Amino acid sequence: MCSINASELYQRLQRDERLDILDVREAIEYHTYNIGGLNIPVNRLQQNIDDIAYNKTDEIIVICSAGIRSKTAQAILLENGFKNVLNLKGGLIALQKQGLI
Template structure:
């Protein structure tokens, strides 16, 4: 696994603040996503392998995967990498890390 490609919550927030257009994939369950999210496409990690054909990304696009704490997105990162996606970045600490920064 190549985890030196991960993205920190602080870097992600900065890029969102700069209004960059990001390929953000939220792999939490739909109910969690609808409770709170920072945007992006929502495909629960358990359904990801079966829905890869619905992803609008090219294999070399940067894809940023996020979940609550970073564990499910790590699994999603592996699934994507096994299917040929070459630039998948996991948000370290997930939404919890983002909320910690935002509440400072």
């Protein structure tokens, strides 16, 4: 499965690229801190797959706190026909550890 690391994501955010981000943390985590994107918790992703407003061929970057839930979400998306799904390795914690956010 494909992934993106924290510094690559940070650089793309700094360039103001239009990114399709899917944050699969729980709503309370998302509302406490987020970098934008659509929030659908991983445990509700399968039943809400039709709520994803991103095209199945577009690149989607899936994020969570540590990269574990997003890896699960990446697999769910791929199983449902999404073609270009990247998992943020190390999650938002990796961005924080590098002092990027």
